[in-house]
Amino acid sequence: MSRKKTTENPITTDLNRTGADAKLLRNTAVFTVGKFVSKLLVLFMTRLYTACLTTEEYGQADLITAAANLLIPLACLGIGEGIVRCVAGETTDFVRRECYFTAGLLVLLAGSVGLGLLSPLIALIPMFRETAWLIVVYVLVSNLHSIASQYLYACGKTGLFAGQGILNTLLTILLNILFLPVLHFGVVGYVSSVIIADGLTTVFLVVYTRLWNDVRRMPLSYFRPFIREMLGFSLMMIPTTICWWITSVSDRYMVSAMHSETENGLYTVAYKIPTLLTLATIVFDSAWKLSVAAEKDEDACTAFYTKVWRHYLTLSFVGGAVLILACRPISWLLVSPDFRASWVFVPVLTVATVFCSLDTFLGSVYFTKKKPIWSMITAICAASLNIALNWLLIPRMGAMGAALATLASYLIAFILRIATVRKLIPFDRRLGASVLNLTLLCLLTVAVTATDGQISFLPAGAAWAAGAVLCAAIIIINLRPLVSLVRDLAAALLHRGRE
Numbered sequence: 001m002s003r004k005k006t007t008e009n010p011i012t013t014d015l016n017r018t019g020a021d022a023k024l025l026r027n028t029a030v031f032t033v034g035k036f037v038s039k040l041l042v043l044f045m046t047r048l049y050t051a052c053l054t055t056e057e058y059g060q061a062d063l064i065t066a067a068a069n070l071l072i073p074l075a076c077l078g079i080g081e082g083i084v085r086c087v088a089g090e091t092t093d094f095v096r097r098e099c100y101f102t103a104g105l106l107v108l109l110a111g112s113v114g115l116g117l118l119s120p121l122i123a124l125i126p127m128f129r130e131t132a133w134l135i136v137v138y139v140l141v142s143n144l145h146s147i148a149s150q151y152l153y154a155c156g157k158t159g160l161f162a163g164q165g166i167l168n169t170l171l172t173i174l175l176n177i178l179f180l181p182v183l184h185f186g187v188v189g190y191v192s193s194v195i196i197a198d199g200l201t202t203v204f205l206v207v208y209t210r211l212w213n214d215v216r217r218m219p220l221s222y223f224r225p226f227i228r229e230m231l232g233f234s235l236m237m238i239p240t241t242i243c244w245w246i247t248s249v250s251d252r253y254m255v256s257a258m259h260s261e262t263e264n265g266l267y268t269v270a271y272k273i274p275t276l277l278t279l280a281t282i283v284f285d286s287a288w289k290l291s292v293a294a295e296k297d298e299d300a301c302t303a304f305y306t307k308v309w310r311h312y313l314t315l316s317f318v319g320g321a322v323l324i325l326a327c328r329p330i331s332w333l334l335v336s337p338d339f340r341a342s343w344v345f346v347p348v349l350t351v352a353t354v355f356c357s358l359d360t361f362l363g364s365v366y367f368t369k370k371k372p373i374w375s376m377i378t379a380i381c382a383a384s385l386n387i388a389l390n391w392l393l394i395p396r397m398g399a400m401g402a403a404l405a406t407l408a409s410y411l412i413a414f415i416l417r418i419a420t421v422r423k424l425i426p427f428d429r430r431l432g433a434s435v436l437n438l439t440l441l442c443l444l445t446v447a448v449t450a451t452d453g454q455i456s457f458l459p460a461g462a463a464w465a466a467g468a469v470l471c472a473a474i475i476i477i478n479l480r481p482l483v484s485l486v487r488d489l490a491a492a493l494l495h496r497g498r499e
Contacts, residue, residue, distance in 0.1 A: 041169050043334070045176060046272050050336040052180040053190065055265030058339075059256060061190045062268040064131055066249040067122075068138040073241045075115040076143045079107045080150045081237045082230030085367070087154035095216075096226075101151045102216045103226035108147055112140050134188065138195050145198040148205045151214075160209070164201055171197035236372035243379035247386045247409045248356070251402035254390045259398050267399040269335055270345035273327055274353035277319045305365070305427035312361045313430060314481040317437040320354040321474040324444050325467050328451070347445040348403040354441065355410035362417035369424045378420075382413040437474060444470040 049058060073080075083104045087097050115136060123132035145168075153161040172193050179189025205211060216223075256264040323330070324347045331343035359378075366375040386409035393401025418429055447467040475482070 041173060043272060043275055045173060046269065046334045047336065048176060048180060049190065050269060050339045052184075053186065055338060056261040057187050057265075059252070059261045059265035059268055060127075061187045062252060062264075063127065063256065064135060064187070064191055065138070065194070066245075066252060067128065068135045068142070070242065070245050070249070071115065071135065071139045072142055072146070073238050075111045075139050076108045076147070077111055077231060078234035078238045078241060079104045079111075079230055080143075080146050080234075082234035083147060084150050084154045085233055085370075086226075086230055087151060097155065098214045098216050099218075099223060099226050100230065101147075101214050102218075103223040103230060104147055104151070105215065106220070106223060107227060107231070108143055112143070115139060131188070131191075134191050134195075138191060141195050141198045141202070145202040145205075148202050148211060151211075152205065152209065157209075160205075164205055167204060168197050168201040171200055233370065233372060236376060240372065240376045240379040243376070243383035246383040247379070247406065247413075250383075250387065251390050251394070251406055254394050255399050255402050258394045263399050266339060266342040267345055267402060269339045270331075270342040270349055270399075270403075272334065273323060273330055273343075273346045274350045277316070277323055277350065277353050277357065301368075302425055302427050305425050309361065309427060310430065310481050311485045312358065313434060313437065314478045314485060316354045316357045317441060317474055318478050318482055320350050320441055321444060321471045323350050324441070324448050325471040327448065344449065345399055345403050347448045348400070348407055351441055351445050352403065352407040352410050354438075355407070355414045359410060359413045359417060362414070362421050365417075365421040365424050371424060374420060378413050378416045381416060382409040385409050385412055433477070437477065440470050440474050440477075444474070 049061075053061065083100055086100045119132060119136045122128050122135055125132075128135060149161055149164055152164075175193035175196055176190070179185040179193050183189060185192070252264055252268060255267055327346035327350065328343045331346060332340055335342065359382075363375050363378075366372060386405050389405035389408055390402055393405050395401075397404070418431070418434075421427075422429065444467055447463050447470060450463040451467075
């Protein structure tokens with residue numbers, strides 16, 4: 001039997017406009033302390049990875065984790081998204097929430113069995129012949145951790161969700177230090193550290209929250225309606241997830257096949273720098289989904305989206321501009337000398353990441369309105385363009401061609417989404433400000449890239465000066481919303497600390 005629930009869920013209160021704003025700010029403050037800090041620590045571990053692994057080994061490790069990330073939603077039928085969407089909407093019925101969770105575990109069990117039966121097929125792929133078992137274990141453990149943490153997140157336990165992220169990160173770091181410089185386990189040690197950290201964090205969540213009490217003990221037929229409801233949403237998200245995987249990861253396989261694993265290793269490291277921007281927007285997106293899930297009033301929802309979109313644009317453009325201008329010293333700080341040539345790919349990948357972040361926000365409109373088919377269509381268009389451009393550009397331009405293909409793919413998704421979301425929620429899309437910021441960001445990318453000795457077409461001093469002016473212009477244009485956002489987040493964090 002389930003334990004009696006006595007604590008009010010923080011997402012059960014009806015949201016008016018002010019309440020939704022306050023909730024978003026509080027959630028963002030919590031996720032900033034938890035999720036962003038934890039991921040930032042992992043980013044700084046890049047120095048260790050590039051010191052202990054060769055460019056070829058780093059590229060191999062990335063391809064293994066990328067393959068696992070492709071299989072993760074397939075093995076659980078994307079049920080994690082279904083749990084978040086359905087459980088967050090159950091504001092008072094705790095029994096139904098537990099039924100969704102139990103149904104999600106049943107789907108995960110069935111998917112895991114299917115993955116186990118099909119796992120020999122992975123070993124038939126030459127590059128994974130010796131590491132197929134590692135990919136399977138990675139997928140199974142990651143899915144279990146994901147479902148447990150996402151269920152707690154959907155129940156409103158944002159503090160615990162953020163805390164377990166920090167715990168997971170610390171475990172990963174400690175295991176990396178043990179497996180790489182101490183035991184010299186190489187690629188297997190790199191991947192195993194993530195697997196073990198996920199497993200230990202899951203054990204912590206289960207024991208700390210007594211999560212077994214949320215598992216309903218009923219006949220299988222009782223959970224079929226819950227499974228159908230969640231799969232009706234989550235299955236539509238799988239093609240979307242696969243398409244985004246193609247857009248963001250397939251280029252690494254193609255660079256490795258068409259050029260070399262060494263260049264793929266440099267390209268993979270270059271992807272780490274824009275991760276700083278991705279982390280900031282992921283934090284905001286995580287808090288955003290939880291805050292808007294229970295919003296019912298259409299006018300308040302529209303006003304809420306308008307305000308949050310303004311903050312999202314500010315984070316993306318200002319963060320992207322600062323990263324592009326500082327990409328060379330940041331790269332030299334985070335990676336070993338053998339990988340420092342990777343910085344030249346960072347400006348283009350950062351612009352691509354800006355578009356990716358904006359696409360993520362616009363995709364939340366489809367999530368809120370339960371229109372996954374629209375998300376899928378835009379993702380398919382982006383993935384198709386990515387594959388075509390990769391085949392065209394990589395043989396001619398190497399990893400830079402892959403970076404440009406990624407940028408073009410996220411751009412087309414942005415255009416399609418910005419044109420369609422207004423039909424669902426008529427919020428102010430700030431098109432004029434977006435075009436101005438994106439123009440300045442692209443000019444900044446050109447200026448900074450021109451400082452590379454091999455492709456320079458401007459004197460280095462003039463290029464850096466132009467870049468500094470363009471970066472300053474972007475900051476000035478977004479100064480008012482940036483100050484407002486920082487002030488509101490600080491106030492929310494202080495308020496949360498006094499609660």
